[in-house]
Amino acid sequence: MSGRGCGAEARGAGTTHEGVQAQARLRGRRGFGQRPRRRRPRRQSQVYLSMLDVADPSRRAVIRLILTVTASQHLAVLEDFRDFVRTVRPDTGAAS
Incomplete structure (x- = not known):
């Protein structure tokens, strides 16, 4: 840029x-x-997921998921973020 x-x-x-x-x-x-801009206090939660390449198990992909919210929102949305992280799966190419 x-x-x-x-x-x-x-x-x-x-x-x-x-x-x-x-x-x-x-x-x-x-x-x-x-x-x-006036900045409000922020909270951040990060998760790193390591996944095997289904075509070549010797290769891995690392996915970083980040939640950034104001400090007052953090506890209210943290469980939703955890639920979202649990849904992340590799694309197997199968129709859902």
């Missing part, structure tokens, strides 16, 4: 599973002349 005039965030492809939406995000630099 170039430095001048970039938005603070660019959103990538997203997915929705059982009402929980996950989005890929790319962070860029703040454009010149923009005031910094």
